[in-house]
Amino acid sequence: MDEEYTPERLLAAVARRDSDAFRRLYKLGSPKLFAITLRICRDRSLAEDALQETFTSVWRRASAYDPRKATGMVWMSAIARNRSIDALRRRQKDARLQTGTYQEDTTQIPDLAGARADYAELDALLHCLDQLDEAQRETVLLAYYEGWTREELSRRFEMPVNTVKTRLRRGLAKLRTCLERAG
Amino acid sequence: MPSKTAHAKAAEKALGLDPIGAETRAEADLRRQWERYFAPLGLALPEVQPPDDVWYRIQASLDRAEDRKTIKRMRGGLWRWRFASLFFAAAAAGLAAFVVTSTLDTAPTEATQRKYVAVVTPEDATSAVIVEVDLEAGTASIRPVGVTVPEGKTLQVWTAEPDAAPRPVGLLDPDAVQVFDVMADPGDAFAVSVEPEGGSPTGAPTGEVVYHGTLIAVPD
Known part of the structure; x- marks a missing residue:
């Protein structure tokens, strides 16, 4: 990556209302962030809306970005996920209003094994996710990649919401122990 | 050392x-740690080039914000979104006053940022939000005044663009000023509904709406 144009530097310039830096930041970050909004929204037009909202948020909030707390891509990817989940919830609500039911989608967890070598952090995370039992891992990944709510998870696993919650919390505690050991 | 529950x-x-909602600095730091x-789960996905159209739409939406700034300058001086209000209490519980504070063209650190708040209630009102x-x-600060939560219930805050379905903002703490992440524009509505403990189970308001109002911007 060009030293001068790291996401962190570009975000600092965007905070000073540098529109050229914003254009560069979009060019640099949008393919990764679009992959995220697309994965969560699973609908191109919804994903494009979420990407648009992500970058307008980035422009508005760049002055709140603190490079000591996260890399620029991590910070922007969290915004992209939140905007995607907002978009998804809006659409699900519309769908429920129309049909009176939730949309039940079958889902596939992406295979990231090929990306392991590029991301040391991914390797640690996948290793720790492997330590969870299968249902725990699937719960975490469905929430992360599909933006599922506890209610949707409870229907999927045919168990009460509270049981889903307890199982998820056990999984998260295990994940944390493993990640802290790794990090 | 954050507790197990704080981590969860x-x-x-x-x-x-869960929505991010109001959080302390320590809670925000912990959430960022989990983010x-x-x-890597998101950033390791194979990149996808978005269509050019998205960039033009981003520019257009920021240009609209820029236009609002220009109009402000043309009007000269300290034009600002200043007050707004509305009152239609759907229940005897009271009514809400809603205020828009603009910082459209000032950085958050600048000393020029000022806020104007007026609470206007009917004479018999005992509470307001x-x-x-x-x-x-992109934040909303929510300050309940004299609000009580019904036994075994939760008050939940919503916002909606005109003619759109409400989006959840967060759960109302009757004893605190809370700051929520909210993208709202003048003309959008805010409302507070009575929900089961923990909030609406459906993602949409299910109980009685006890406070309701619209953001209105009034120039000087």
């Missing part, structure tokens, strides 16, 4: 299971 709550917010933990919206930061 932060992780659930990072997963998107960092999970981030004051909502201050920071358009630039």
Whole structure:
């Protein structure tokens, strides 16, 4: 990556209302962030809306970005996920209003094994996710990649919401122990 | 050392299971830690080039914000979104006053940022909810005044663009000023509904709406 144009530097310039830096930041970050909004929204037009909202948020909030707390891509990817989940919830609500039911989608967890070598952090995370039992891992990944709510998870696993919650919390505690050991 | 529960709550917010809502600095730091933990799952996905159209739409939406700034300058001086209000209490519980505070063309650190709040209630009203919206930061500060929560229930705050379905903002703490992440513009509505403990189970208001109002911007 060009030293001068790291996401962190570009975000600092965007905070000073540098529109050229914003254009560069979009060019640099949008393919990764679009992959995220697309994965969560699973609908191109919804994903494009979420990407648009992500970058307008980035422009508005760049002055709140603190490079000591996260890399620029991590910070922007969290915004992209939140905007995607907002978009998804809006659409699900519309769908429920129309049909009176939730949309039940079958889902596939992406295979990231090929990306392991590029991301040391991914390797640690996948290793720790492997330590969870299968249902725990699937719960975490469905929430992360599909933006599922506890209610949707409870229907999927045919168990009460509270049981889903307890199982998820056990999984998260295990994940944390493993990640802290790794990090 | 954050507790197990604090970690669980932060992780659930990072997963998107709960809205971020109001949080202390320590809670925000913990959530960011979990966002960092999970981030590789998203960032490792194969890149997808978005269509050019998205960039033009981003520019157009920022240009619209720029136009608003220009109009402000043309009007000269300290033009600002200043007050707004509305009152239609759907229940005897009271009414809400809503205020727009603009920081459209000022950085948050500048000393020029000022806020104006007026609470206007009918004479018999005993409570109100004051909502201050920071358009630039995309946040709403929510300040309940004399609000009581019915036994075994939760009060939940919603916002909606005109003619759109309400979006959840967060759960109302009757004893605190809370700051929520909210993208709202003048003309959008805010409302507070009575919900089961823990909030609406459906993602839409299910109980009685006890406070309701619209953001109105009034120039000097």
